[in-house]
Amino acid sequence: MSIKLSSNMKIGLIVVAIVAAVGVSRHMASFKPPMNMPQTVQVKAMQVIQRDTPINYEFVGQVKSKNEVKIMSKVSGNIVEKMVNGGDTVYKGQPLFRIDNKQYRSSVNSARATLRKSQAALENTQKDVERYRQLVAINGIARQTLDSQVAQAAEDAAEVEANRANLQQAQEDEQDTLILSPVDGRIDLNDLSVGDYVAAGTTKMATVSSIDPTWVQFSMSENEYLNLAQLGNGNLPNSFKDNLKLILSNGTQYPLAGHIEQIDKGISDATGTITIKAAFSNPQKMLLPGMFAKVSAQGEVTQGALLIPQRAVTELLNKTFISVVTDDNKAQSRQVTMGERIGNLWLVKDGVTINDRIIVEGLTKVKDGTALEVIMVQPDQLQIPAK
Structure with missing residues (x-):
């Protein structure tokens, strides 16, 4: 049997359906599911290390020539002759250049002839003096004539000495046309070649830099200097001065130890540092002027130092922070004061105790209050990149 609904009944059914839908919607909106339990984050942590630790100081240094001589004629x-090429290793007394010496040989010959002429004149004058002495003895001539001849002989003798000096100068000038290296070292690259004109005392022909031994120059802060000077009763301690190590730019250690040879007179107003020069033997000529290297030296020993991995430290706006694991296994950020870096570790001056557990892996996944699942590790279990 079919039932026919009137228009009014159809409208009523639609209204009822709408009201029911609104009611269900409001009920769903008021329903709140139970909150999820907080999830734990897995991290790795390690106990703070405590041990007696020698403090190693590191400084950025640059290799300098101990003697750097400008070659000038x-x-x-x-x-007229060039015996070396730029970059060659040269030795003291080795010929480097030869300058045209024709005019200087002529000057030598001229000076020699002038000297011989004056020597002949002196010999004649001296003979006259002897004759006049004999004549004065028998009153053959006046005493004044002898005195005049003696004065003339003295003047001729002075002329001989002057001409001898001129000859020596001419010979030295002729010898100086051969330019010799004043030191052992390496000669720089230069543009001078055969045919170039050289002005005496003005033209720089080349520079020879000594390289064995060589200097490594570095700077030390005022505080570092004071700390070390206090250990050495006013001077840098011998353990620091006499056993310097050199780490080359490729990370290898130079095989020979160095020692401090010069310390600047004071602290620089501009940098607040003091400049120091250390000498290193360089028999293999491995160290070249201009190279950069790290100078490393041992200072004092800190008793019972507290150490943590450098990777556990975050630096922000000149401050340093670490994250520690609390007793209830939650993360807690803490500001700390750091000291010297010891290899891959970092000495902590303030902010931790021997009982603290330091988060070393998973730092980016935690914040204050994060619940943690902690895996404790030992220092030798960490693959810490060298710094």
Whole structure:
């Protein structure tokens, strides 16, 4: 049997359906599911290390030539021979350049002839003096004539000495046309070649830098200097000065130890540091001027130092922070004061105790109050990248 609904009944059914839908919607909106239990984050942590620790100081240094000599000629002229190339290793007394010496040989010959002429004149004058002495003895001539001849002989003798000096100078000038290396070292690259004109005392022909031994120059802060000077009763301690190590730019250690040779007179106003030069033997010529290297030296020993991995430390706005595990296994951020870096570890001056557990892996996943699942590890279990 079919039932026919009127228009009014249809409208009523629609209204009822809408009201029912609104009621269900309000009920669903008021329903709140139970909150999820907090999830734990897995991290790795390690106990703070405590041990007696020698403090190693590291400074950035640069290799400097101990002697750097500019080669300049004492005489002028054109280069007629060049015996070395730029970059060659040279030795003290080794010929480097030769300057045209023709005019200087002529000067030697001229000076020699002038000297011989004056020597001949002196010999004649001296003979006259002897004759006049004999004549004065028998009253053959006046005493004044002898005195005049004696004065003339003295003047001629002075002329001989002056001419001898001129000859010596001419010979030295001729010898100086051969330019010798004043030191052992390495000669720089230069643009001078055969035919170039050299002005005496003005033209730099080359620079020879000594390289064995060589200097490594570095700077030390005022506080570092004071700490070390206090250990050495006013001076840098011998354990620091006489056993310097050198770490080259490729990370290898130079095989020979160095020692401090010069300390600047005071602290620089501009940098607040003091400049120091250390000498290193360089028999293999491995160290070249201009190279950069780290100078490492041992200072004092800190008794019972507290150490943590450098990877556990976050630096922000000149402050340092770590995250520790609380007694109820939650993360807690803490500001700490750091000291010297010891290999891959970092000495903590303030902010931790021997009982603290330091988060070393998973730092980016936690914040204050995060519940933790802690895996304790030993220092040798961490793959800590060298710094």
